[in-house]
Amino acid sequence: MxxxxxxxxxxxxxxxxxxxxxxxxxxxxxxxxxxxxxxxxxxxxxxxxxxxxxxxxxxxxxxxxxxxxxxxxxxxxxxxxxxxxxxxxxxxxxxxxxxxxxxxxxxxxxxxxxxxxxxxxxxxxxxxxxxxxxxxxxxxxxxxxxxxxxxxxxxxRGRSLRRSGGEPGDLLYVTGTLGGSAMELAELRDGRRRRSGEHPHLYPAPRVGVGLALVRRRLASAAIDLSDGLSTDLGHLCRESRVGAEVWEERLPVTAGANLEEALHGGEDYELLFAAPAKVRVPRSIGGVAVTAIGRLVPGRAVWMVGPDGMRKALRPRGWEHFGGSRAKAPGSRAGKPR
Ligand SMILES: [Mg+2]
Known part of the structure; x- marks a missing residue:
C-alpha cells in the first residue's frame, strides 16, 4: 500500500x-x-x-x-x-x-x-x-x-528573576513587538499569505539572551514572559508583586500590521515583560532586541490603560486562560486560535 x-x-x-x-x-x-x-x-x-x-x-x-x-x-x-x-x-x-x-x-x-x-x-x-x-x-x-x-x-543562587519583586514607581518594559503571533495565526487560519518573511507565530524567538543580561546587569525587579498576552501576564506580575499598573497605549510596540487587541490580548509573542526601578538605566536594546518602556507600576491592585488623550480605563485580562477550554471572549479580536 x-x-x-x-x-x-x-x-x-x-x-x-x-x-x-x-x-x-x-x-x-x-x-x-x-x-x-x-x-x-x-x-x-x-x-x-x-x-x-x-x-x-x-x-x-x-x-x-x-x-x-x-x-x-x-x-x-x-x-x-x-x-x-x-x-x-x-x-x-x-x-x-x-x-x-x-x-x-x-x-x-x-x-x-x-x-x-x-x-x-x-x-x-x-x-x-x-x-x-x-x-x-x-x-x-x-x-x-x-x-x-x-x-x-x-x-x-538567589539571582533568578521573579514575578514578585516589582514596586510602585518601577517602570515597565517589553522586548520586541507585540501582536505579531496573533496576527500570523489569524492569517494561517484564514489561509491568507503572509507578506513579510518573519514568522512570529510559527517561529517565535525566546528572549534567552535578554533574560541572562537582566540578571547579569541586575536591571529588573520583576519579570514574566508574554505567553498568554500582555493583559493577562501583566496581571500575573501585578498580583505576585502586590501592585497595580498603568500601560501607556501610545508607547506599546505593536507589530507592523497587527492591531491593538492582538498586541494586548493575543498572546504567544514570547517577549519578556519586566519592571525596573525608575532610577535604573535600561538600554533601548539588549543583544539586538528592542526594549521599550510601556508604563509603570502603581500603588493599589488595578491595571489601567492610559489612552493617547490621557484617559484611563481598566485593562482587563483577556488573554489565554488555562483550563478555561477556550479563550476568554474578546470582542473585536481574531478569536479561535488553537492553544
Ligand atoms: Mg511563563
Missing amino acids: LGVMKRPMGELELIDRIREGAGRRGGAGVALGIGDDCAILRLPKGHELLVTTDLSLEGRHFRREWHPAESVGHRALARGLSDLAAMGAKPLAAFLSLGLPREMMASRAGLRWVDGFLRGLGWLAEEVGVPLAGGDTSEAAGEQVLADIVLVGSTP
Missing part, C-alpha cells in the same frame, strides 16, 4: 531519530545524555536549578493543517525556553516526551512529520545551545500528537 511501511516504527527507532534529528551537540551542563536510564546534569558552581514543563497538544496548541511540523517542534521548545528566559536562567538541557498516534508511526507521511518536528526543535536547540538530554516516547491512545518538553536551566 502506498505510503505505508512494512512495520510501524518501533520505540528504539524513534529514539534513534530523536537522537539524530535533534542535534548531537552536548552541553557543558550535561555529563550524560540520551542512552542511559537517566541523564546526568552538572550545575555550575554557586548556581541553582530551574525547571519548567510545557505540554503541546494537537488541536489545543497546534493544528497539523496550520502548523508545519518544524514549527510545532520549534514552538514546543520555544515555550520552555521563554519560561527560562523570564527568570533569567541559562538553559542547561531539554527533555522531550512524544506521544504519537499509531497511524503516524506506521506511515511514511507520519515519519516525515516526526523528522520535521525534530528538525524544527533541533534548529532552535542548536541556536540557543541547549542539548536534548533525554525523554520518552509512546504510541498515543488517540489520533492526536502530544509533545511534552521539560527544560532545565540555572542561575547564580
Whole structure:
C-alpha cells in the first residue's frame, strides 16, 4: 500500500531519530545524555536549578493543517525556553516526551512529520545551545500528537528573576513587538499569505539572551514572559508583586500590521515583560532586541490603560486562560486560535 511501511516504527527507532534529528551537540551542563536510564546534569558552581514543563497538544496548541511540523517542534521548545528566559536562567538541557498516534508511526507521511518536528526543535536547540538530554516516547491512545518538553536551566543562587519583586514607581518594559503571533495565526487560519518573511507565530524567538543580561546587569525587579498576552501576564506580575499598573497605549510596540487587541490580548509573542526601578538605566536594546518602556507600576491592585488623550480605563485580562477550554471572549479580536 502506498505510503505505508512494512512495520510501524518501533520505540528504539524513534529514539534513534530523536537522537539524530535533534542535534548531537552536548552541553557543558550535561555529563550524560540520551542512552542511559537517566541523564546526568552538572550545575555550575554557586548556581541553582530551574525547571519548567510545557505540554503541546494537537488541536489545543497546534493544528497539523496550520502548523508545519518544524514549527510545532520549534514552538514546543520555544515555550520552555521563554519560561527560562523570564527568570533569567541559562538553559542547561531539554527533555522531550512524544506521544504519537499509531497511524503516524506506521506511515511514511507520519515519519516525515516526526523528522520535521525534530528538525524544527533541533534548529532552535542548536541556536540557543541547549542539548536534548533525554525523554520518552509512546504510541498515543488517540489520533492526536502530544509533545511534552521539560527544560532545565540555572542561575547564580538567589539571582533568578521573579514575578514578585516589582514596586510602585518601577517602570515597565517589553522586548520586541507585540501582536505579531496573533496576527500570523489569524492569517494561517484564514489561509491568507503572509507578506513579510518573519514568522512570529510559527517561529517565535525566546528572549534567552535578554533574560541572562537582566540578571547579569541586575536591571529588573520583576519579570514574566508574554505567553498568554500582555493583559493577562501583566496581571500575573501585578498580583505576585502586590501592585497595580498603568500601560501607556501610545508607547506599546505593536507589530507592523497587527492591531491593538492582538498586541494586548493575543498572546504567544514570547517577549519578556519586566519592571525596573525608575532610577535604573535600561538600554533601548539588549543583544539586538528592542526594549521599550510601556508604563509603570502603581500603588493599589488595578491595571489601567492610559489612552493617547490621557484617559484611563481598566485593562482587563483577556488573554489565554488555562483550563478555561477556550479563550476568554474578546470582542473585536481574531478569536479561535488553537492553544
Ligand atoms: Mg511563563
